[in-house]
Amino acid sequence: MKEIVAIIRPNKLDEVKDALETIGCNGITVTEVKGRGRQLGITESYRGSDYRIDMLPKTRLEIIVADEDADSVVNTIVETAQTGDIGDGKIFISSVEDVVRIRTGERGEEAV
Amino acid sequence: MDPVLNSGDTAWMLISTALVMLMTVPGVALFYGGLSKKVNVLNTMFMSLIAFSIASIVWVLYGYQFAFGADMLGGLIGNPANLLFSGIGVDQLSTLAPTIPETVYIAFQMTFAAITVALVSGAVVGRMKVSSWIVFSIAWLSLVYVPIAHWVWGGGFLFQWGALDFAGGTVVHINSGVAALALALLLGKRKDTKLLPHHLGYSVIGAALLWFGWFGFNAGSALSAGGLAGQAFINTNTATAAAMVSWVIIDYLKTGKPTILGAISGAIAGLVAITPAAGFVTLQAAVIIGLVTSVVSYLAISYLKPKLGYDDALDVFGIHGMSGLWGALATGLFAAPFINSLGTGVFYGNPGQIVTQIVAIAIVAAYSFVATLIIGKIIDIVMGLRVEEKEEIEGLDITQHEETGYRI
Numbered sequence: 001m002k003e004i005v006a007i008i009r010p011n012k013l014d015e016v017k018d019a020l021e022t023i024g025c026n027g028i029t030v031t032e033v034k035g036r037g038r039q040l041g042i043t044e045s046y047r048g049s050d051y052r053i054d055m056l057p058k059t060r061l062e063i064i065v066a067d068e069d070a071d072s073v074v075n076t077i078v079e080t081a082q083t084g085d086i087g088d089g090k091i092f093i094s095s096v097e098d099v100v101r102i103r104t105g106e107r108g109e110e111a112v
Numbered sequence: 113m114d115p116v117l118n119s120g121d122t123a124w125m126l127i128s129t130a131l132v133m134l135m136t137v138p139g140v141a142l143f144y145g146g147l148s149k150k151v152n153v154l155n156t157m158f159m160s161l162i163a164f165s166i167a168s169i170v171w172v173l174y175g176y177q178f179a180f181g182a183d184m185l186g187g188l189i190g191n192p193a194n195l196l197f198s199g200i201g202v203d204q205l206s207t208l209a210p211t212i213p214e215t216v217y218i219a220f221q222m223t224f225a226a227i228t229v230a231l232v233s234g235a236v237v238g239r240m241k242v243s244s245w246i247v248f249s250i251a252w253l254s255l256v257y258v259p260i261a262h263w264v265w266g267g268g269f270l271f272q273w274g275a276l277d278f279a280g281g282t283v284v285h286i287n288s289g290v291a292a293l294a295l296a297l298l299l300g301k302r303k304d305t306k307l308l309p310h311h312l313g314y315s316v317i318g319a320a321l322l323w324f325g326w327f328g329f330n331a332g333s334a335l336s337a338g339g340l341a342g343q344a345f346i347n348t349n350t351a352t353a354a355a356m357v358s359w360v361i362i363d364y365l366k367t368g369k370p371t372i373l374g375a376i377s378g379a380i381a382g383l384v385a386i387t388p389a390a391g392f393v394t395l396q397a398a399v400i401i402g403l404v405t406s407v408v409s410y411l412a413i414s415y416l417k418p419k420l421g422y423d424d425a426l427d428v429f430g431i432h433g434m435s436g437l438w439g440a441l442a443t444g445l446f447a448a449p450f451i452n453s454l455g456t457g458v459f460y461g462n463p464g465q466i467v468t469q470i471v472a473i474a475i476v477a478a479y480s481f482v483a484t485l486i487i488g489k490i491i492d493i494v495m496g497l498r499v500e501e502k503e504e505i506e507g508l509d510i511t512q513h514e515e516t517g518y519r520i
Contacts, residue, residue, distance in 0.1 A: 045367050046307045047377060047427065048414035053308075 001096040001109060002070040006061040007035065007089040008081040013059050019080040020063070025073050027112065029062040039086050058089060064096055066109050117203075118211035124337035125209070125216045131328025132223035136164045139321035140230045143380075144237065146314025147373075147426050151507020152238045153310065153517040159233035159245055166249045167226035172197050175225060175253060176218050179261040180208065187269030190262045208266075209335035220332060225257050227329075228284045234426035235292035238302050239504050242512045244497050251487045252291065260287055260476055275472035276447055276455045276465065278344065279333035281388025281439040282476050289433020290477045292424060294484035299498050301423040303505065312372055319376035323352060326383045330390040343451055344390035347398040348383065354402030355382025362410050381409040381431050385439035389446060392455040397446035404442075405435045437473060444469035 008016060013030065020028065034055040041054030065073050074091055082088055101111035141160040148156040167175075173196055181190030194200050206217035229249050236245070262268040264275055264283050277283055309315060330348040334341035359378025360370040385405035386398055393401070413430035424430060444466035447455035456462040491497055498504075503511035510516055 044308070045363075045369075045371060046309065046373050048362075048366060048374075048410060049307065049418075051306055051308055 001099060001112060002065055002067055003094050003096045004061070004063045004065065004070060004073055004077070005092040005094075006063070006077050006081070007033070007058050007091075008061065008077070009083070009087065009089060010057055010059045012081045012083075013061075016061070016077055016080045019076045020073065023072055023076055025063060025065060025069065025076075027063065031060040031062075033058050033060045037087065037090070042087070056087065064099055064112055066112060115205050115210040117205060117213065118336070121209075121211040121336040121338075122213060122216055124341065125212050125220055125332060125335065128328035128332025129216065129220045129223055131325045132220070132227065132332065133164070133325075135322050135325035135329060136160055136223070136227045136230045139318050139325055140227065140234075141318065142314045143318030143322060143376075144234045144315075144426055146311040146316075146318060147234075147307065147309045148237045149308070149507065150310040150517065151509055153314075153509065154515055155242065155508035155512050156233070156237045158242065158513065159237070160230040162242075162246060163230040163233065163249050164226040166246065167229055167253055168222060170250060170253050171222040171225050172218065175258050176221060179258045180217075180221065180266040183262075183267040187263065187267075187272055189259055189268070190266050211336055217335075221261070224280060224284060224329075225253055225261070228257055228280075228288045229253055231284070231288040231428055231432055232292045232295060234428040235296040235424045236299055237425045238508065239299055239498050240295075241496060241499050242508070244491050244495055247491055247495065248295075248487065251491070252484065255487060256291065256480055256483045257283075257287065260479065264472065264476070270472045270475065273471070274465070274468050276392060276443045276469065277388045277440065277472070278391040278443070278452075279330045279387045281384070281436045281443065282472055285384045285387060285432040285436025286440060286473060286477055287480045289429045289431075289436055290480040291484040292428035293422060293433065294481045295488050296422050296424045296429070298485060298488040298492065299423075301421075302425065303501065305423050305425075307426070309373065316372060316376055319379055323379055323383060326352075326387075330387060334391055340391050340452060343395075347390045347393060347395060348386050350395055351386035351389075351398040351402035351405075352379050352382035354399045355379060355385065355406045358382075358403045358406035359410060362406060377409070377413075377427075377431060378406045381405045381435040384432050384435040385442065387436070388439045389443040392443055392447040392452045392457070394446070394448050394451060397442070397448070401439060401442045401446070405438050408438045409435050437477075440469050440473050441466065 035058055036054045041052055043050050044053050099111040100107050137160055141157040145153045145157045177192035177194050178190050181192050184191045200214055204214045206212055206214040209217050261283050263270040264277050327345055331341040331345035334344055356375050356378040359374045363370050363374040382402040385401050409431045412434040413427050445458045447457035448460055449456045457465050
């Protein structure tokens with residue numbers, strides 16, 4: 001199993017969520033976060049003075065899927081969350097040892 | 113004017129008074145509140161709220177009497193014959209506005225005193241103790257605003273010398289701007305001196321309410337519902353629009369994009385600059401006053417402020433002080449006798465008017481600066497002006513009021 005953590009633009013959340021649903025990926029955890037990437041944020045100008053805003057609001061998605069579904073989920077996120085501009089975000093993929101569904105006690109892929 | 117009550121004038125002045133009230137709360141409160149940090153939004157709004165209440169009481173008990181009482185001590189102060197509002201009859205007509213009741217004139221002028229103190233608060237947000245602000249407001253109104261109002265409007269020495277200030281360029285804006293600078297210097301810099309508005313939308317609403325209320329401020333200063341009020345009204349709107357356009361052009365030239373904060377800053381600068389001139393100048397002059405004032409305030413904020421290093425948090429000196437200065441000078445240049453027989457400027461054959469304006473500006477600015485420094489220093493010694501460092505970091509909403517602006 002894989003854990004897919006995607007940091008995306010907040011205004012892309014609905015689009016990504018709908019697209020994931022169409023490929024059968026329903027389980028998703030969403031967190032509002034702040035962060036910065038390589039560009040160290042953006043510059044805003046107030047009354048003629050420029051300020052670097054380096055902690056930008058982002059949306060963090062956590063998705064656990066079976067190994068064979070990981071690429072499809074990642075590709076869907078890339079396709080829908082991409083604008084081509086700086087700040088589109090990143091996706092981190094890591095292996096998951098086990099999953100437990102609390103309601104039933106099921107384990108492994110059955111619990112995903 | 114005949115000393116006979118005119119119900120049209122009285123109605124207009126009652127409306128104008130209510131409009132000027134709207135400028136402080138919610139106008140200034142929202143304008144400043146949106147520009148401040150999220151953790152200081154309530155404290156920032158509270159400073160305007162409490163300023164309005166304090167001025168409301170000070171003004172009727174003794175402020176009006178000293179400011180607008182019969183001149184004494186060679187033009188320095190008014191004779192407080194009606195202390196505690198005694199002896200002011202319900203049907204008594206105002207001496208300075210003989211077609212409206214004195215009670216209405218008192219209420220109208222009260223709103224001017226209130227907004228002037230509230231304006232000062234923009235320089236000190238994020239670091240001044242709320243208790244000190246309350247004491248400061250009482251002392252400053254009594255010892256700075258009241259005498260200056262007498263000098264310029266109440267028959268005092270600057271009035272006698274012929275200084276022109278239709279609705280408060282000197283009394284309200286230069287006065288509050290310079291006082292703001294003095295208080296900011298006394299308080300010192302905030303730990304974080306950035307101007308990063310936490311909610312520009314509030315500021316847009318606040319600025320719009322200021323613009324709306326300013327019609328009462330300026331057109332109401334005609335003290336009657338007639339042609340002069342109409343001229344002041346259209347001048348106010350036109351200069352404000354011109355100043356907004358001017359600031360937006362500067363933004364385009366500097367950064368390639370118009371900013372919302374720039375647009376509303378320009379509008380406020382325009383409102384300030386036209387204030388002393390509103391009932392003295394032609395519409396064409398109002399356009400010039402508006403276009404130029406954004407350049408004046410922009411330069412003050414972008415170049416003078418960083419160069420001198422003072423921390424005027426929300427640019428009260430840069431906008432109110434500097435645009436007030438330009439407006440007062442422009443009144444001396446553009447005052448047209450066919451608009452208002454009380455004022456003739458340089459361009460209409462009275463070169464002495466600009467000298468009078470400069471003298472009035474210098475005296476008011478010097479007095480406001482020194483007196484504010486003294487009042488502030490005394491408060492600092494007695495009870496302290498500034499909050500503790502950890503309180504400043506945590507924010508004044510929670511540390512001064514035990515409340516937070518946003519629960520979600």
